[in-house]
Amino acid sequence: QSALTQPASVSGSPGQSITISCTGTSSDVGSYNLVSWYQQHPGKAPKLMIYEVSKRPSGVSNRFSGSKSGNTASLTISGLQAEDEADYYCCSYAGPRFLVFGGGTKLTVL
């Protein structure tokens, strides 16, 4: 079970859109529509932002969206806001009964 690959950092200005990629393999991201994304502010527990590739939990802004193509999943944040500055982690089911996280991406709002 190797960790999923995410860029170490991304940045954007308020109002812009950014996309964070999450690359796995045909054994995890590529095989299952079970990618989730988590936002983590410093010193806080992670928060579920996207599940099953593109579904948003109740209460999560529609500025957050997810997608997948082949072995790569993506999280897009539109209309970037200062409060979006955080670490973001992807996670994928890697069957049978295993989960694997990405290495995390630090989002900086300029």
Added chain:
Amino acid sequence: QVTLKESGPVLVKPTETLTLTCTVSGFSLSNARMGVSWIRQPPGKALEWLAHIFSNDEKSYSTSLKSRLTISKDTSKSQVVLTMTNMDPVDTATYYCARTAGGGSGPYYFDYWGQGTLVTVSS
């Protein structure tokens, strides 16, 4: 209201066994669609999934740590317990428990998290 809270020692010595307890409320550990996972995060590093327990008491473990981990639950007490043997300084991390969706074929994703507990391994 779903809540999870981790408890356990803040400091353990190398070679000792760590025992952490996750006390949940707002849902039942016998709910067929839910389970509980443990995840850890070393300071400044990424999240790492450790183990999961299903409502039917089946378990799954991270391949790399499987030999050191045991997860169990007491449904009547709404508690999930994780033990990790032979602790080492590299195991210093914040340990989280999280409610996990996925039914019998999961785990799939974590919808509620505890606040986490920092465990330091040092002599």
